[in-house]
Amino acid sequence: MSFWDAVKADRRLIMYTIGFSGTIIMEGYGLATMGNLLGIYNFKKMFGNPVVGPEAFKVPPHLQTLFGLMPQFGALLGIALTPLITDKLGYKKTVLLMVLLSAALATITFVATNVPVLLTGYFLQGIPWGLFQVVSPTYASEIASIQLRPILTTWNNLCWVIGQFLAAAVIVGFFDNMTDMSFRIPFAVQWIFAFVLLVVIFFAPESPYWYLKKNRIPEARKAITKLVRKGNAGLAEEKLALMRHTLEQESKQDDGDTVKGIRKYTGLVNNRVDARRTEIACVTWAIQALCGSSLLGWTIIFLNSTGMARDLLFKVNLAGPTAGLFGTIASWWLMQYVGRRAIYLWGCIAMCALLVGCGFSSFEEDKNKRGLIAGAILAAITLVYDLTLGPICYSIVSEVPSVRRRAATVSAARGMYLVVNLSNYWLTPLMANYPDNGGWGWGPKAGFYHAGWCILGAIYTYFRIPETNNLSARGMDILFQNKTSARKFSPQKAAELESSQAVTSAFRRTSSGDTGDKAVARVVEKP
Structure with a gap:
């Protein structure tokens, strides 16, 4: 089938996957809102400290760091619980439960009047957000056809960008509001997301692979029938047979290749093959965290550190998410002609070049010009990131694991991303802020730091990350089990x-x- 034939045949499958991926919009919106609110006067007045100068109030760097870290700690807890919860309840019931929980927890941030309550709300909301990060790409990878798999897995990155764009747009809409609603209504918008997601996901089927792992064949057949072209019973039986065959072969591999010194653990690593696959997934997501993407979430603070006029600050900030939207959509076209591995490799190289340019922009003497140059480069970084590393990471990480341990492996990989990202949430505010506000005053010079990580990421990609394009789950198993070099997949x-x-x-x-x-x-x- 061609790509467009697959789109026509799998319209229902696409709709269900988009519903699950919508949870990433909620997460992306929530996380981006935190960074954007740091420029809102009433938010700084409520949760910051008075300072001498035109701003009157500022949120100190240590609180900026905590605002970023708390949801990450919560997400780590959510990720750790994901394999256990999904194994018992399945993907669908788990996501419905967590969407309800996320909407309820948004009430805490909405009513918060002091820092401890706000931090508590951020931490608790991070728990369902962490689960969304794992379930969404896992579900898409398990139900999608080979032609649609790269689109539906990378769609998660676009959802993240959509969330960031909506957060930036909502903040701009309430920028001139001089009441507490200027930061409370952005929190309340999450209730709208929750309502829409509950309706869409309610009608989606459970992953057939989950039913098969529970040996519930009739339910798996019913779920597959709901996913394939309406009325095509033969195709449903073929898909069911292939899924069962893949799981049987993976089970045989588990029985014959247990790692010495490691007891069998049905959740993550059971043999040398799984160890390699887990390593690739974890490092792939670590590269995404270290490539400079953390700068994009703190664009307002970085542009402020350049001395840009305040009226331009929030308008320029919209350029980043807009570039991200175009970049992710363009990546779908690019993946039709270039493999995941090549895109990831050249993405690291391109990000390195742009980050070096971002660093050199700090030497411009004119403040407004310096801010515009830095803003333009950050927008270009967003475009390249969302064309390459941002979306392709989701595709690689969700395709590399075995079917039997996909949820656990993606959980481990996302956990690695969050652990690495903890350093970003600690270092980025220090790099962005002036020394008189407790920072280092690096500003755009932080690009030099992340450029070094991009070089290391490119080296790892060349030697370790395999090409997953056009490979079925069974084909991936065969290549890994035969210890095929990443360059020969x-x-x-x-x-x-x-x-x-x-x-x-x-x-x-x-x-x-x-x-x-x-x-x-x-x-x-x-x-």
Whole structure:
């Protein structure tokens, strides 16, 4: 099938995946709102300290750091709980429960009048947000066809960008409001997200893989029938057979290759193959966290550190999410012609070049010009990031794990991202703020720091991250089980290895009494 044939055939599948991915819009909006509110006068008056100067109030860097860290701590807890909760309840029930919880917890931030209550609300909201980060790409990867899988997994990044854009737009809308509603209504918008998501996800089916892992074949068949083209019972049976075959082969691999010294753990790493896959997923997401993306969430603070006029500050801030929208959509077109691995590699290189340019912009003497240059480069960084590392990371991380341990592996990878990102939430406010506000005064010079990480990321990508384009879950299993080099991953290589394994299996049966022709025939005919 061509890409457009797949779109026409899988319209319902696309709709259900978009519903699950909508939870990332809620998360992206919530996290971006925190950074944007630091420029709102009444927010600074309520939660900051009085200072001498035109701003009158400022939120000190240590509180800026806490505002960023608390939801990350909550997300780590949510990520740790994800494999346990989804294993018991499934993806659908888990997400519905967490959407309700997130809406209820938004009430805490809405009514907060002091820093402890606000931090408590941020921490608790981070718990469902962490779960959304894992379930959304996992669900998309499990139900999508090969043609749509890169689009539906990277759609999660676009949802993140949409959330950031909406946060920036809402803040601009209430920028001139001189009451507490200027920062309380942005929190309340999350209730609207929750209502829409509950309606959409309610009608979505559970992942068939989850039913199969529970040996609930009839429910799996019913879920698959709801996902494929209406009335195509044959296609539903084919999908069911392939899913069952993939799980059976992964189960056999688990039984035959247990890592010495590591007890069997059904959630994450059971053998050397899973260890490699988990490593790739974790480092891939760590690269995304260290490539300079953390600067984008603090654009207002960075532009403020350049001395840009306040009336331009929030308008220029809208350029970043806008560039991100175009970048993510363009990545869908790019992935039709270029593999994930190549995009990730060149994304690291391009980000490095732009971050170096961001660093050099700090040497411009004119304040407004310096701010505009830095803002333009940050917008370009957003465009490149959302064209390459931002969306492609979701695709790689959700495709690399085995089916049996996908939720646990994605949880571990996202946990690694958040742990690495903790350093960003501590360092970024210090880099962005002036020394008189407790910062280091680096401003755009922080680009030099992240450029170094991009170089290391490019080296790792070249040697360790495989190409996952056009590979089925079974093809991925074959390549990893045969310890194929990351630079040699392809559907053709998987087919060669599977063919050689089939012949070897046939000869083994011959030695135990079968005639060669009959044994080979049975292997070849097996779907």
